Amino acid sequence: MNTKIVSHTHKVVIGATLALFMAGCFGPTVPYVPKELEKQARSVTVAKSTPYNCRLLGEVEGQDDAEGKIGPSYEKIREGALNDLRNTAADVAHGKRALVAPTHEKLMCSSVGFFGGRSTPFECKPNALGKKVVAQSYRIHAQVFDCGEK
Template sequence: MKISNLMLVCMSVLMLGGCGVPMFSPKPLDASARGITEVRDTPYNCRVLGEAEGSDDATGYAAATLEQVRKGALNDLRNEAVAVVGTGKRITLYVLSEQALCYGELGRLVGCPQNAVYVNSYRVRAQIFDCGEK
C-alpha cells in the first residue's frame, strides 16, 4: 500500500511540475530590425544619433539562460534603433556596455558572476549610427 501511494505522489508531481511557470522566450525581433550590424569600434562615414538601451526580463519564467536573455535584450535594442533611425536606413550599433543581473543575497539584484545559472534580466547599451540609405 505504501509503495502505491508513493508512486501516486511521484506521478502527480511529474504531471503537475511543468504547469506552474511558463517557459522563457526572448523578446522578438521586428522584421524591420533585421540586418542591423554590431561593431567593436566607431564606424567610418556614419552619423551618430545617440544612445539607446535594450533589455529583457526573465522574472516569473522558467529555464531562462544567460544567452536567451541576452538575445532578447539585443533584439529589444535593435527594435529601439529602428524606432530612432527609421526604416530604409543602414543602422550600425556600437555596444558600449552589457550587464546581466541575478538574484543575490536577500533577493537583491546584483551583477551575475561568470557561468551564472539563474539570470533575472539583461541590459545592453549602445550608440546608434545612421550609415545612409540601404
C-alpha cells in the same frame, strides 16, 4: 451530523489552502522566451567598435527580463536584450542603414532558495549562472549610427 459536514468542509478548505501555498513555493513553471526581433530591425547591424564613415544618431538601450519565468541561459537573455536594442535602433534610424555599437552590458541575477524563492537581483557575470544563481535580466546600452540608405 452537522459537525461531520463542518469538519469535512474544514478539511477541504485546509487542503485547498495548503495546495495553493505549496504550488507557489516551488518557483516559476513558465518557460522564458526572448523578446522577438521585429521585421524592420533585421537590417540593424551590431558592431564591436565605432564604425567609420557613419553619423552618430544617439544612444539606445535594449533590455529583457525573466521575471516570473524559468531562469534562461545567458545566451538567451542576451539575445532578447539585443533584439530589443535592435528594435529600438530601427525606430531611431527611420529607414536608414543603422548600426549599433554596444558601450555597456549588465547581467542581473538572483539566487534561488530551497523552495524556489528568489533573492533581490544583483549584478553578476555569466560564469556565475547555475542551479543556485539564475539570470534575472540583461541590459545593453549602445550608440546608434546612420551608415547611409538601405
